[in-house]
Amino acid sequence: MANGTGRSIPHYYLYGDQGADVELDFLHVEPIRDRSGPNDWRIRPHSHPDHMQVLLVKSGGGSIRMEEQVLSIPAPGILVVPAGIVHQIDFNPGTDGFVVTAALGCLKAASASDARLAHASERPAVYPLEGTGVSIPAVMETFEWMHREFIWSAPGRRTAIMAQFMRVLVVVLRLNVSHDDPGIAAPDRDYDLLVRYRGLLEEHFRNERSLAFYAGDLAVTQARLNAACKARAGKTASDLLYERIVIEAKRYLVYTESSVAQVAHLTGFDDPAYFNRFFTQRVGLSPGAFRKQALHHDS
Missing domain, CATH: 1.10.10.60 (Homeodomain-like)
Incomplete structure (x- = not known):
């Protein structure tokens, strides 16, 4: 696959709509299968100018290309795609997990108490969870709880989602600290x-x-x-x-x-x-x- 030029690679905004103003400074959570399954488990090359993504791959796997690097997706594993990074994902059929797409304003709010959370999230990375010391059941629960709160309309929904997102950022920070080289080339x-x-x-x-x-x-x-x-x-x-x-x-x-x-x-x-x-x-x-x-x- 050719990486292409900035002109030929789509810029996707929240839900793919540059004009969308739904929860402009918040986030979106969905299962991997919701968007990937109907598209033959392939996410074509694109970037998110105003949003970053954290993906939990619970089972399955595949490969991800970020900029010029192609890496295997571990399961279980965490993928971090900062805003503006061109990426393509080819999941194995049936891959299970979640995609969190967070507006930069949401990231700023969630990391306000610790700048390291934002810095770790600006590093494109693929992290395996096995053998890292991070509690895999706790990570799974965090993403599942965030998704449950996202699709419900219970009192305190926004606060609950932000609390879980902060837990996700802490996981990303700890994985970042424990991995000197996540395998992604420096952006241009x-x-x-x-x-x-x-x-x-x-x-x-x-x-x-x-x-x-x-x-x-x-x-x-x-x-x-x-x-x-x-x-x-x-x-x-x-x-x-x-x-x-x-x-x-x-x-x-x-x-x-x-x-x-x-x-x-x-x-x-x-x-x-x-x-x-x-x-x-x-x-x-x-x-x-x-x-x-x-x-x-x-x-």
Whole structure:
């Protein structure tokens, strides 16, 4: 299989829809067989610009290609696919396990108390569970519990899912520490630049709108930064900046009682009217209308 170019490899967003806004900063859990079985147990080459994945392979196996490396899938085993990594999976028929697809915002929230959790999740890896000292029954239970909470609508569902996701990240961290070489080649310079740019966005997106600032900090030209973002995320550097601002605004609108003017200030806008236009242009609803719709959906 040829790896292809960034132009020919699909960028899949949550549920494959770039415009989807369902649980934008949350995660999705499904059995491996749900998506792979109907597709002859093959996941064709693609990447997730805004989501990372952790897979538990309980039984079966197969092979996974991440970037230029092809590795056998151990069973039981854990696969870690960071955001932006091009990958293809060929499962053995009947392979059993779970796929957790987590938005980068969800990963950030879950790893807030320990930066090592996020760092371990940024390393593409294939880890066998046998002989690692990690409790295999506990790992199985964690994924099964997370899936059970995901498909139910019981009180405290979101909190329960996040608790299990944090347990998954701890497992990934411990496997990462115990494996010096997970067998995956280092990503290319485009990927490295995108990861560093996202890190800068987290620090400065509220107060810094100039691409010249970010490019300067990264010691590249704006054209080079844009090329890397397009190749690895399918978006321009400005798109990623504005998208991060919108995500933060949505969080304030949904999860706090701050007024629209206060949300404008919290996301770095001096003029609430300009924030209103900025948000409406990119979301298709005014901030107030978005809040009403989101609260109605959750009620």
